[in-house]
Amino acid sequence: MPRKGGPIERRSIANVEKVVVVASGKGGVGKSTIALNLAFALALRKNERTNAPLRVGILDLDIFGPSIPTLMSLKNAGEPALTNGGAILPMTNHGLPCMSMGFLIPSTIPGSEDNTDTPIVWRGLMVQKAVQQLLFDVDWSKDGQGLDVLVIDMPPGTGDVPLTLGQLVKVDGCVIVSTPQDVALSDVRKGIAMLKKVSVPITGLVLNQAYYLCPGCSTNTPRYLFGETKNFYDVASKLHTPVLGELPLVEGVSRSSDQGYPYVLRDSKSVDLDDGNGDVVWRSNMAQIAASVNSALWKNV
Numbered sequence: 001m002p003r004k005g006g007p008i009e010r011r012s013i014a015n016v017e018k019v020v021v022v023a024s025g026k027g028g029v030g031k032s033t034i035a036l037n038l039a040f041a042l043a044l045r046k047n048e049r050t051n052a053p054l055r056v057g058i059l060d061l062d063i064f065g066p067s068i069p070t071l072m073s074l075k076n077a078g079e080p081a082l083t084n085g086g087a088i089l090p091m092t093n094h095g096l097p098c099m100s101m102g103f104l105i106p107s108t109i110p111g112s113e114d115n116t117d118t119p120i121v122w123r124g125l126m127v128q129k130a131v132q133q134l135l136f137d138v139d140w141s142k143d144g145q146g147l148d149v150l151v152i153d154m155p156p157g158t159g160d161v162p163l164t165l166g167q168l169v170k171v172d173g174c175v176i177v178s179t180p181q182d183v184a185l186s187d188v189r190k191g192i193a194m195l196k197k198v199s200v201p202i203t204g205l206v207l208n209q210a211y212y213l214c215p216g217c218s219t220n221t222p223r224y225l226f227g228e229t230k231n232f233y234d235v236a237s238k239l240h241t242p243v244l245g246e247l248p249l250v251e252g253v254s255r256s257s258d259q260g261y262p263y264v265l266r267d268s269k270s271v272d273l274d275d276g277n278g279d280v281v282w283r284s285n286m287a288q289i290a291a292s293v294n295s296a297l298w299k300n301v
């Protein structure tokens with residue numbers, strides 16, 4: 001809580017070594033999809049200091065429109081358990097712990113656990129309280145070992161949530177997501193400016209839905225459905241921010257999200273849909289993005 005007469009002190013999250021945020025000023029650009037797949041792609045990597053597999057968790061800070069319960073196939077999975085001390089225990093699926101407002105809101109249908117249609121109608125202070133609870137009241141100790149990295153999925157925009165996060169928590173890195181359109185880029189610039197104001201270090205940019213590789217076509221020429229990518233690279237260079245990678249638009253990515261299964265974990269032989277070269281490019285670029293984020297997080301240790 002703010003202290004009288006002094007600046008707000010930023011805290012670490014208990015049992016979490018590094019915090020990396022996935023954000024964008026713009027809605028619907030793929031933040032949640034990338035946050036989820038980044039978390040799993042990191043979990044497939046090793047801690048560069050200990051050589052043990054990275055222990056990763058994911059925290060959904062989108063209070064009004066949480067996506068992680070769906071993306072983790074944990075929708076209507078019931079309420080999370082509490083520790084004896086009253087801390088909230090994360091929910092786990094596919095071997096990865098996660099927490100979301102979506103697990104904490106009640107159903108409006110009598111006798112049902114389905115809270116999909118329950119709206120959150122809160123003003124600023126309530127939002128701040130919910131963010132504080134999600135940041136500090138979750139027990140990430142995971143078999144007593146804790147997490148190497150907590151990936152935070154942010155809501156769109158520059159409102160209460162990024163402000164509260166930046167003021168209360170020491171953040172170690174931030175991945176900014178954009179699509180090639182100018183409308184997205186303009187919001188992205190505002191988002192970056194805001195995050196810098198609250199001292200969140202920007203790790204780099206990801207260009208999502210950069211192009212489409214038609215699976216059934218004889219040529220593998222990328223189709224720039226949302227326009228050329230030049231403006232994105234111009235913005236990155238003007239902001240002196242590295243580009244971590246590009247991800248193509250792939251049908252299986254969105255289908256996989258709806259099925260609650262991270263695309264990076266899919267075995268390409270078992271998928272019901274042939275995404276052609278887009279599949280290979282998406283996975284390898286996501287793995288590269290995770291490698292860059294991992295290196296950046298531990299660089300100044």
Ligand SMILES: Nc1ncnc2c1ncn2[C@@H]1O[C@H](COP(=O)(O)OP(=O)(O)OP(=O)(O)O)[C@@H](O)[C@H]1O
Pocket residue numbers: 026027028029030031032033034062065067154155156208209247248249250251253254255257258
């Ligand atoms: N590279 C991609 N290829 C195909 N579909 C994608 C890709 N990236 C995102 N999508 C789809 O686009 C939609 C929006 O993605 P997502 O929910 O991750 O965006 P968001 O930025 O988190 O949105 P919000 O601002 O509402 O939180 C989803 O249906 C998702 O499956």
Ligand SMILES: [Mg+2]
Pocket residue numbers: 031032033062067153154155
């Ligand atoms: Mg989202």
